[in-house]
Amino acid sequence: MKTILLIGAGRMGSAMLSGWLKGLDMSAHFMAIDPNNKPNIGDLVEYPLPGKQFTYFKSPSEVPKHIKADAVILATKPQMVADAVKSVRAYVGPNTVLASVAAGVPTETIKTAIPGHPAAVRIMPNIGAMVGHSVSAGFASAEVTPDQKSLINKLFAAIGVFSWLASEDDLHTVTALSGSGPAYYFALCEAMVVAAQEQGLAEEVARNLAIGTIVAAGRLLEQTPDPTHLRKTVTSPNGTTAAGLEALGEDDALVKLAQNTINAAHKRSIELA
Incomplete structure (x- = not known):
């Protein structure tokens, strides 16, 4: 049984x-430490x-002394x-992998927090984790072993879509695309309403139709992950959809808007690092 210290x-x-308890196909004991939030398994x-086992601790000092976390x-x-x-260095063993989901914190910061423990992973999930549909990407330091990568992969694939990155710098783009991305779709939904x-x-009618359309489009993309194909499928020549798309993409406006949006968020991610 793996021991995961959160x-x-x-x-x-x-x-x-919550996603791990109901979606992770692996025996594991989850231990959560938080002085302010006290989750229990029934709430999760x-x-x-x-x-699956779950234990909550208010502080690191409450964790049993013999524990050595796998992650x-x-x-x-x-x-x-x-x-x-x-604060949890007593529970970090030679085979423990440290994984951070905090935005803008480089793996070097994680590695140097405990001298001599270089196995660090940096992950950018998104708000979809709240409904079991996170879109995440991660970067592993060179010292992370295949078994440690496999464990991290299992954890984050269990709560959505997970991808490994070849460069830590790519996390700025991930932050701009999927980390901040849900807000872009929410903003589009607001504008359509x-x-x-x-x-x-x-x-109320406008809101229901706009929200329902985004949900339906997302489910279609989940089944057929090819936005170009789906766009062509729903667009009849000289029809209403074609007219709307022509206005949306006039003078490459949509492409430029997407580029400006991603570029601005990417730049800000670098500034905050």
């Missing part, structure tokens, strides 16, 4: 924990998969990551 049981930490998931998952605020690692209201639809 530091930080706030919104993201609890979302990941009604029917956890067999082979320490750091889900704290970025400025707290180094101190969080140091307003536009429909201006055409005379009641707000």
Whole structure:
């Protein structure tokens, strides 16, 4: 049985924990440490998969002294990551992998928090973790072993889609694309609601149609992950969809908007690192 030590049981930490308890096909004992949030298994998931154990601790000092974690998952605020690692160093063994989901914290910061322990992974999940559909990507330091990578892969694939990156710098693009990305779709949904209201639809009807359309489009993409194919499938020549797409892409406006959006978020991610 693997021992997973989760530091930080706030919104993201609890979302990941819930997904692991009900979706991870592996025996594991999850230990969550958080002085402010006290999750219990009943709040997280009604029917956890067999082979799962969960224990909550208010502080690192409450963790049994003999524990050596297979993985320490750091889900704290970025400025707290180094101190969080140091606070659980007694539970870090030679085979422990340290994995941070805190934005902008480089693997070097994680590695140097405990001198001589270089196995560090940096992961960028997104808000989809709250509904078991996180989109995550991670970078592993050179010292991370294949078994450690396999464990991290299992954990984050259990809560959504997970990809490994060849370069840590790529996490800035991941942050701009999938980390911040849900907000872009929410903003588009808001704009579509307003536009429909201006055409005379009641707000509730416009909202239901706009939200339902985004949900349906997402499910279609999940089944057929080819946006170009789906766009062509739903677009009849000289029809209403074609007219709307022509306006949306006039003078490459949509491409330029996407580029400007990703570039701005990418730049800000670098500034915050």
